[in-house]
Amino acid sequence: MAAPIRSVYVHAPFCVRRCFYCDFAVQVRRTGDVEGWLAALEGELRAVEAEEAVSLAPRLETLYVGGGTPSLLGPSAMSGLARVLGPDRLTDPGLEWTAEANPESLTPDVAKSWRKAGVNRLSLGVQTFHDAALRWMGRLHGSEGPGRAVRTARGAGFENLSVDLIFGLPAHVGRDWAADLDAALALDVPHVSLYGLSVEPGTPLGRAVREGREPPVDEERYREEFLQAAETLAEAGYEHYEVSNFARPGFASRHNRVYWTGAPYLGLGNGAHSYLPPVRRWNIRDWDEYSRVAREGRSPTEGREVLDDCAVRLERIWLGLRTSAGLSVEGLGGAPRRMIGAWERERSAIRDGSVVRLTPTGWLLLDRLAVELDGACA
Numbered sequence: 088m089a090a091p092i093r094s095v096y097v098h099a100p101f102c103v104r105r106c107f108y109c110d111f112a113v114q115v116r117r118t119g120d121v122e123g124w125l126a127a128l129e130g131e132l133r134a135v136e137a138e139e140a141v142s143l144a145p146r147l148e149t150l151y152v153g154g155g156t157p158s159l160l161g162p163s164a165m166s167g168l169a170r171v172l173g174p175d176r177l178t179d180p181g182l183e184w185t186a187e188a189n190p191e192s193l194t195p196d197v198a199k200s201w202r203k204a205g206v207n208r209l210s211l212g213v214q215t216f217h218d219a220a221l222r223w224m225g226r227l228h229g230s231e232g233p234g235r236a237v238r239t240a241r242g243a244g245f246e247n248l249s250v251d252l253i254f255g256l257p258a259h260v261g262r263d264w265a266a267d268l269d270a271a272l273a274l275d276v277p278h279v280s281l282y283g284l285s286v287e288p289g290t291p292l293g294r295a296v297r298e299g300r301e302p303p304v305d306e307e308r309y310r311e312e313f314l315q316a317a318e319t320l321a322e323a324g325y326e327h328y329e330v331s332n333f334a335r336p337g338f339a340s341r342h343n344r345v346y347w348t349g350a351p352y353l354g355l356g357n358g359a360h361s362y363l364p365p366v367r368r369w370n371i372r373d374w375d376e377y378s379r380v381a382r383e384g385r386s387p388t389e390g391r392e393v394l395d396d397c398a399v400r401l402e403r404i405w406l407g408l409r410t411s412a413g414l415s416v417e418g419l420g421g422a423p424r425r426m427i428g429a430w431e432r433e434r435s436a437i438r439d440g441s442v443v444r445l446t447p448t449g450w451l452l453l454d455r456l457a458v459e460l461d462g463a464c465a
């Protein structure tokens with residue numbers, strides 16, 4: 088039997104409306120259907136527990152509830168989730184339990200009830216403090232929302248807080264990236280995640296770009312804003328510990344590390360992905376279809392892929408290069424070593440003994456560099 092799974096991701100799909108650029112597995116509703124959500128998760132978990140090849144540890148080390156907008160599910164959602172998972176699974180004293188929340192739906196009642204249920208880390212969907220940019224994106228909060236959400240979270244006893252910021256917005260939106268970085272620093276939270284705007288074909292933004300109503304992503308602006316954020320956050324004492332993530336000492340996300348180290352994890356909910364080495368699998372994306380299947384106690388797995396040796400090697404290289412822990416180059420032949428030497432000369436990488444680490448400039452090229460290095464290793 089495979090090693091027991093100690094990390095679980097749970098998808099909460101509900102959002103009041105779909106943001107302009109969003110390509111996630113989202114179900115648009117005015118309120119979250121907490122009972123329907125819990126019933127579907129309960130059914131899916133029954134199906135998972137009946138699988139011989141999957142073994143969920145009696146105690147989890149990390150649990151991450153993402154979305155969608157988990158805070159739209161209201162105060163009872165996390166105690167309900169604990170009941171579904173089995174409260175004993177959430178008794179490890181070191182458990183990191185993160186839930187995402189958006190400023191407009193993180194009420195004091197939600198924050199207090201979630202903290203009481205055991206959530207000990209909140210990730211807030213801030214994106215920007217600029218009102219016109221928030222409207223352009225289709226977000227529901229205003230520029231005062233992030234500050235209020237952080238006060239609400241702290242008032243409920245949360246110290247481990249993260250904020251998400253988006254960069255690379257089109258110039259015509261008028262967003263001031265330096266001002267947003269200053270506003271994020273003023274929140275004094277221990278963790279920041281960055282997301283670059285991407286134009287996905289099936290989104291309203293994708294259609295607008297195709298029809299010429301919006302410009303494509305400005306690559307130079309994207310690059311400059313990423314590097315500016317890396318510099319500003321490093322100067323403010325945050326470690327750039329992964330391509331998109333920054334933390335004060337002791338506040339790096341442990342759940343995300345699971346993804347980057349190739350450890351097994353289970354994803355529950357519509358569209359959720361799992362990694363049960365060497366198998367990747369993913370659930371039905373559509374909420375109605377997923378919940379119908381899961382509530383019957385049947386597996387909602389829609390697809391699976393067995394990683395062969397080549398895929399495992401590329402993945403190891405890609406994952407290693409994306410974190411500040413870097414990639415061990417021990418045992419690599421002459422061609423890969425020469426390639427890494429070229430990266431060092433371009434200031435895309437730093438070699439430290441047998442470990443190579445990408446710089447922020449190198450992280451902008453992560454996908455290309457990983458494929459090139461993999462090609463040199465083949």
Ligand code: SF4
Nearest residue numbers: 102105106109154155
């Ligand atoms: S709040 Fe997040 S998940 Fe929901 S529509 Fe907006 S970007 Fe997508």
